[in-house]
Structures are given as structure tokens and as C-alpha cells.
Amino acid sequence: MKHMPMKHTPMKPLHRHLIMLALLSAATASAQEKVNLRFTTWAGGDGLKLLQTLATEFGKKNPNINVEVESIPFASYDQKLTVQMAGGTSPDAGWVAERSAPAYMASKSLLDLSGYVKANSNMLISDYAPASMTLWKQGNGIYGLPFSFSPVFMYYNKDLFQKAGIPTPSELLAQKKWNYAAFEASAAAIKKASPNAYGGTLLRLDPSNWAAGILAAMYSSGGDIFNKDLSTCQMNSAGTVQAFEMMQRMIKDGSAPKLGEQVTFASGNLGMYADQVSYSGQLSTVKFKWDIVPMPSGPKGQHTLLGQAGYAVFSGSKHPKEATQFVAFLSSAAIMKRTAQFFPPPRRSILSSDTYLNSNPLIPAASLRAAVIKQVSGARALIVPANWAQVNDVVVRNMERIFRPSANVKDELNQVCSEINPLLK
Amino acid sequence: MNLDRNVNRSSLRVVSNGVYYLVMLLLAVPFLFPTVWMFAASLKSDQEIFQNPLALIPQSISWTNFVRIFHDYPFAAQYFNSVYIAIVVTLCTLVIGALAGYGFARLRFPGKDFMFILCLSAMMLPSEALSIPQFALFKFLGLNNTHIPIILLQIFGGTGALAVFMMRQHFLTLPKELDEAALMDGLDRWGIFWKIMLPLARPVLVATAIFAFLNSWNDYFNPLVYLNSSEQYTLPLGLQTFTDPLGGVFWNLTLAASTLSTLPLLLAFLVAQRQFVQSMVGSGVKG
Numbered sequence: 001m002k003h004m005p006m007k008h009t010p011m012k013p014l015h016r017h018l019i020m021l022a023l024l025s026a027a028t029a030s031a032q033e034k035v036n037l038r039f040t041t042w043a044g045g046d047g048l049k050l051l052q053t054l055a056t057e058f059g060k061k062n063p064n065i066n067v068e069v070e071s072i073p074f075a076s077y078d079q080k081l082t083v084q085m086a087g088g089t090s091p092d093a094g095w096v097a098e099r100s101a102p103a104y105m106a107s108k109s110l111l112d113l114s115g116y117v118k119a120n121s122n123m124l125i126s127d128y129a130p131a132s133m134t135l136w137k138q139g140n141g142i143y144g145l146p147f148s149f150s151p152v153f154m155y156y157n158k159d160l161f162q163k164a165g166i167p168t169p170s171e172l173l174a175q176k177k178w179n180y181a182a183f184e185a186s187a188a189a190i191k192k193a194s195p196n197a198y199g200g201t202l203l204r205l206d207p208s209n210w211a212a213g214i215l216a217a218m219y220s221s222g223g224d225i226f227n228k229d230l231s232t233c234q235m236n237s238a239g240t241v242q243a244f245e246m247m248q249r250m251i252k253d254g255s256a257p258k259l260g261e262q263v264t265f266a267s268g269n270l271g272m273y274a275d276q277v278s279y280s281g282q283l284s285t286v287k288f289k290w291d292i293v294p295m296p297s298g299p300k301g302q303h304t305l306l307g308q309a310g311y312a313v314f315s316g317s318k319h320p321k322e323a324t325q326f327v328a329f330l331s332s333a334a335i336m337k338r339t340a341q342f343f344p345p346p347r348r349s350i351l352s353s354d355t356y357l358n359s360n361p362l363i364p365a366a367s368l369r370a371a372v373i374k375q376v377s378g379a380r381a382l383i384v385p386a387n388w389a390q391v392n393d394v395v396v397r398n399m400e401r402i403f404r405p406s407a408n409v410k411d412e413l414n415q416v417c418s419e420i421n422p423l424l425k
Numbered sequence: 426m427n428l429d430r431n432v433n434r435s436s437l438r439v440v441s442n443g444v445y446y447l448v449m450l451l452l453a454v455p456f457l458f459p460t461v462w463m464f465a466a467s468l469k470s471d472q473e474i475f476q477n478p479l480a481l482i483p484q485s486i487s488w489t490n491f492v493r494i495f496h497d498y499p500f501a502a503q504y505f506n507s508v509y510i511a512i513v514v515t516l517c518t519l520v521i522g523a524l525a526g527y528g529f530a531r532l533r534f535p536g537k538d539f540m541f542i543l544c545l546s547a548m549m550l551p552s553e554a555l556s557i558p559q560f561a562l563f564k565f566l567g568l569n570n571t572h573i574p575i576i577l578l579q580i581f582g583g584t585g586a587l588a589v590f591m592m593r594q595h596f597l598t599l600p601k602e603l604d605e606a607a608l609m610d611g612l613d614r615w616g617i618f619w620k621i622m623l624p625l626a627r628p629v630l631v632a633t634a635i636f637a638f639l640n641s642w643n644d645y646f647n648p649l650v651y652l653n654s655s656e657q658y659t660l661p662l663g664l665q666t667f668t669d670p671l672g673g674v675f676w677n678l679t680l681a682a683s684t685l686s687t688l689p690l691l692l693a694f695l696v697a698q699r700q701f702v703q704s705m706v707g708s709g710v711k712g
Contacts, residue, residue: 038653042668042672043668043672044668044670044672045497045667045668045669045675046669046670047669047671048670050670068653070653070654070655071666073649073662073668073672074668074672075665076645076665080649083556083557083560083650084560084650086557086560087557088561088564089560089564148671262475263475264472264475266471266472266475267473267474267476268472269475276671278669278670278671278673279673281669281670281673282471282669282675285471287472309671342670342671
């Protein structure tokens with residue numbers, strides 16, 4: 001044997017070094033492959049804790065991915081994301097509010113998830129209530145997966161109704177008499193019986209969120225904010241005027257709090273208040289009895305606003321594959337069952353399940369069924385133009401004028417539309 | 426007669442002083458009420474705050490809000506961040522403002538006026554116009570999600586520029602003869618600055634310190650854009666995170682946190698009040 005097999009050759013120091021180097025670089029390469037994802041949300045309290053727990057669980061299942069959940073104040077959420085996206089450090093995935101979705105979609109900031117959704121049959125997209133997807137679909141693309149499907153309904157204070165000696169909204173609903181005339185009359189009766197309290201309101205403390213409650217009344221009278229293709233303002237349509245005139249009358253006679261007056265339902269000084277399931281979290285320690293009913297019906301039927309928010313993957317993400325994986329994980333039926341305690345789930349299989357109906361310790365299943373599930377069919381998602389922030393600002397600026405006791409609501413809303421129409425061109 | 430007149434005069438003075446204090450007291454109410462209310466509300470439960478919004482005295486005093494903000498939220502870390510950032514910003518602003526202000530007021534060098542205008546422009550440009558390029562710059566430097574941009578943008582932004590401007594204006598009002606006399610006595614430039622000018626600028630330094638501290642303490646936009654994790658947040662951002670799962674505000678916690686976040690400002694103002702008033706009066710006299 002002339003030549004010795006290589007394996008018997010003692011390794012030269014140089015070789016050893018090279019191999020060590022190769023091993024070392026392989027080790028660092030695999031460490032670098034660990035992907036760090038940023039997930040943004042405006043959730044606080046227990047909602048934030050749940051998201052953080054879910055991120056940790058996801059990290060355990062996918063050891064190469066680490067998800068940081070970042071909580072951003074809701075009022076500044078879009079501002080922060082816009083600057084970060086423009087500055088090239090976009091978060092990878094996060095919550096998107098219904099009102100901002102069109103703006104993000106218009107600026108191509110959201111990733112199309114349809115490819116992933118179609119390729120993964122376990123996403124069960126057919127399980128989502130069709131109305132929950134309208135906002136997130138554009139052409140064949142799917143730009144977000146809703147996690148919250150939350151109709152606005154009416155909270156009422158049983159004690160104040162009892163004191164006024166009038167039938168409660170639940171009783172009126174059973175007699176099919178739960179309409180806006182009854183809402184207004186009940187509010188007046190409560191004010192009369194409890195002068196320190198207010199009968200009810202469709203407005204919110206935050207003026208920029210004016211649409212949340214009053215839209216239901218507008219829809220039920222045939223009104224709206226825009227026409228179907230968002231090209232004309234409908235704030236001066238007969239139905240809208242009717243809804244605003246009702247609130248003006250109620251503020252005038254004192255049965256509804258004035259604009260800017262800090263009265264909350266949780267204080268026990270407000271007979272009726274329109275909000276979503278998540279608000280019940282603020283009622284866990286109140287001393288009065290309360291219940292929920294669907295929004296009243298109006299001349300054009302019973303409609304309400306469907307609050308929505310979705311998970312999206314931002315197109316600025318450097319790890320779109322992993323970010324999509326995380327969003328798919330959050331949207332899976334198993335996880336949505338857990339987030340359902342805060343957010344009514346858009347997956348029909350969960351929404352109608354007993355587990356969901358019994359998940360809220362504060363609201364009895366029967367009330368939840370009536371106010372949430374039965375309302376969903378008549379509920380509409382608010383579809384807005386990409387410059388919604390500007391449009392909304394016009395209404396907010398004019399609110400004081402519209403609700404002045406001496407104001408002609410129709411004239412004021414004509415004025416609002418003359419300011420909004422140019423923004424829609 | 427004379428005695429009578431004196432008695433009348435002194436009793437008149439008592440009455441007019443009484444009226445004076447009464448009016449001042451009444452005028453103080455609108456300024457004091459929100460602060461006192463905030464403190465009172467921070468001892469109430471969330472529902473009680475809105476039950477009778479104007480009531481000052483809580484039905485039962487409870488400190489749980491204060492315990493919860495420290496226990497359930499990273500409030501202590503946020504508090505520390507705000508304090509240390511404000512102190513660093515204040516000290517650096519003072520050093521840079523005094524040195525640059527003195528330079529612009531007393532030294533002669535080419536392009537002085539142009540550089541002064543350039544410095545002032547930092548004060549004039551709206552932050553909206555700058556935010557995206559600045560953000561890109563700090564990203565390039567790899568400093569996003571650290572406190573450095575927040576500190577630097579204060580020191581070299583509007584706050585720093587205003588400090589330079591204020592110090593320069595103050596040094597301009599001091600007679601040049603002071604410098605000359607000191608030069609004759611053998612002091613160099615540094616000695617003049619350190620031993621003569623700086624002690625004379627104390628009221629302006631205090632005023633500058635107060636607004637630098639205030640600007641840093643209240644800065645909302647920069648921390649919002651640059652910081653990503655709650656532990657890194659400063660107080661103005663932290664105050665907005667006491668919310669329910671969908672962002673509804675827990676007012677009792679927010680007000681307890683607000684109460685604690687106003688304390689350092691009150692303290693700083695109380696300590697520096699005399700100097701601050703002096704500097705205001707001083708600037709009036711010189712005009």
C-alpha cells in the first residue's frame with residue numbers, strides 16, 4: 001500500500017482550525033435563522049396578556065420563530081405604524097381596525113393572504129360568516145382575517161327601569177314593541193323618575209367615535225354615511241336626519257347627556273347605552289343590575305353596526321412566511337375559541353357553540369344569543385373610504401352645532417355633506 | 426384726628442388685603458381644581474369616578490389603583506425611563522445651550538450668523554416634516570427601539586435650539602466690559618465663561634432647565650414612534666396603556682398613574698420657583 005487512507009492521516013492543525021471555523025459558522029448561521037417577529041395590537045389588560053401567552057405557545061411549537069407582542073395606544077396606532085412603515089421598520093403582523101383597513105389596503109401595506117388560505121384547507125375559510133369577510137376581500141385577494149365580529153347592542157340598567165316603573169327593553173322586545181319610539185319614551189320616563197340620571201344615549205364619550213351607536217338608528221331609518229360606492233355623502237338623507245333629530249330632542253329634554261358630559265353606563269347614571277361585548281369588562285364590579293338587548297327597530301327594520309377588527313400581515317415584513325404562519329395560528333378555530341371570551345368570533349362554528357355562549361361570566365347565554373347572534377344577520381360592517389380620518393373629522397367638528405337645541409338638523413347635515421362630498425371625489 | 430385717620434387707614438388696608446386674598450383664592454380655584462380632582466379620583470373605583478363626576482371626597486379611600494399600576498403594568502420601569510431621560514436631556518441641554526449661546530454672543534467666527542439661523546431653524550420646522558427622514562436616519566444607525574433617539578432629538582432639536590437662543594440673548598445683555606476687565610485680570614475665555622458669565626446666567630439656566638425637563642417629560646411623539654416594547658416606554662405613552670381588551674380606558678388606573686407622573690414636575694417647579702420668577706422678572710426689566 002503506497003498511500004495511506006486519509007482517515008488515518010493525523011489531522012494537521014490548519015485543517016482542524018478550518019473545520020472548527022466551518023462548524024462555528026454553521027452554528028451561528030442556525031442561530032441567526034431564528035426569526036424575530038413583531039406583532040402590534042392596541043389590546044390592554046387581560047386581552048394583551050392572552051395575546052402574549054399565545055405568542056409564547058406559538059414560539060414553543062415553532063422554535064425558530066420568536067414573536068414579540070407590542071401594545072400601542074389605540075389613538076396613536078395608525079400614526080405609529082405609518083411612520084414605521086415609511087421608515088422601513090414595519091412590524092410584521094398585527095391588528096388592523098375596520099376603519100383603517102381601506103387606507104392600508106389602498107397604500108398596499110397589507111399582504112395578500114389568499115394564496116396561503118387556499119393552500120391550507122385547515123384554514124376553513126368557509127367557516128367565517130360571509131359578512132365578516134367583505135371588508136378584507138378585494139378582487140381575489142384576502143388582506144386580513146377578522147378576529148372580532150361584534151355587533152353593537154343596547155345595555156340597560158334594570159334598576160333605573162324598575163324605579164321608573166316601566167317595562168324593560170327585554171319585555172318590550174318579547175312583545176315586539178322594542179323600537180326607537182320606545183327607546184326615546186323609556187329614556188324620558190327614566191329621567192322623570194331619577195332626575196340625577198339620564199335615560200339613555202346612542203353617542204359615546206369620545207366624539208370621534210360618534211358613529212358607533214347612532215349608525216344603528218341611521219340604518220334602521222334608511223340612512224347611512226355614504227352611498228354604496230362611497231362616492232356621495234348620505235349624512236343629509238332622510239333616515240340620517242331622523243336619527244340625529246332624535247338625539248337632538250333627547251339632549252334638549254335632558255333624557256340624554258349633553259355632548260362632552262362625562263356620564264358612563266358603568267356609573268349607574270345612564271339608563272341605556274349602545275356598545276359591544278368588550279364593554280361588559282368594565283361592568284364586572286358594578287352594584288346595579290343590567291342586561292343587554294338588540295338595538296331597537298326602526299321604520300326600515302332592525303339593523304346595527306358590526307364592529308370588526310382583523311389580523312393582517314404587513315407588506316413591509318421581512319419574514320412574510322413566518323408572519324403569515326402566526327396569523328394563521330391565531331385565526332385557527334382552536335385559538336379563536338380562546339380569544340372569543342373578549343371578541344365575538346367570526347367563525348360560525350364557534351359563534352353558535354354553547355362554549356361561546358357560556359364564555360362571558362357577566363352576560364347570560366340567552367341574552368348573548370339574542371343580542372349578538374340573532375343581530376348578526378341584520379348587522380352591517382362599516383365600509384369607509386381610505387381617507388375616513390378626514391371625513392370623520394368633518395362630522396366631529398360639526399357635532400356641537402348639529403345638536404344645539406335651536407339647530408335645524410337637516411340644514412346642519414346639508415352643510416356637513418357639502419364639506420364631505422369634495423373629499424369623496 | 427390723626428390717630429383716627431391712622432386707624433381708618435390701617436383697617437382699610439386690612440379690608441383691601443382681605444379682598445385681594447379672596448380674589449386671588451377664587452382665581453386659583455379653576456387652576457387647582459383639576460389637580461385636586463385627579464388626586465381624589467385616583468382613590469376611587471372606576472364606577473365611582475363617573476357617578477358624581479364633581480365630587481371630591483371618595484366614598485371610601487382605596488389605594489388599590491396605585492398598587493395595581495405597579496403590580497399589573499410595567500409602570501415602575503416607565504417611570505424610571507422618564508426620569509432618567511429627562512435628567513440627561515436637561516443636563517445636556519444646559520451644557521450645550523450655555524456653551525453655544527456664549528459662542529454666538531461673544532466669539533467671532535466666519536459664518537456665525539448663518540449658523541445661528543441654521544440652529545434656529547430646528548425650532549421652526551414642524552416635527553411632522555422631519556419625522557420620517559429622522560426615523561430613517563436612526564434606523565440606519567441601528568438605534569431604533571432604544572432611548573438614544575429620544576434623548577438626541579430633544580437635545581439637538583427644538584428644545585436645544587431654544588436653549589441656545591435663550592442663552593445667547595442673555596449673554597448679549599451682559600456688558601462687554603465684564604469680559605474685558607476679566608481679560609485684563611488674566612482670565613482666559615474658558616475662565617470668563619465659567620467664573621463670570623455662567624454665575625450671572627443662573628436665572629436663565631434655571632428657566633432653561635425647567636422647560637428642557639418639561640419638554641422631555643411631556644414628549645409623546647418620539648417615544649411613540651421609536652419605542653416598541655412597553656418596558657421601554659416613557660410615561661406619556663404608558664399612561665395610555667391602562668385599557669381593556671379593546672382599548673377602552675380604565676380611568677381609575679390612568680388617573681392614579683397621572684397623579685404620580687405630575688409629582689416630579691410639581692417638585693421641580695417648587696424647588697426652582699424663586700429662580701424661575703426671578704428670570705421672568707429679569708427679562709422684563711431688561712426689555
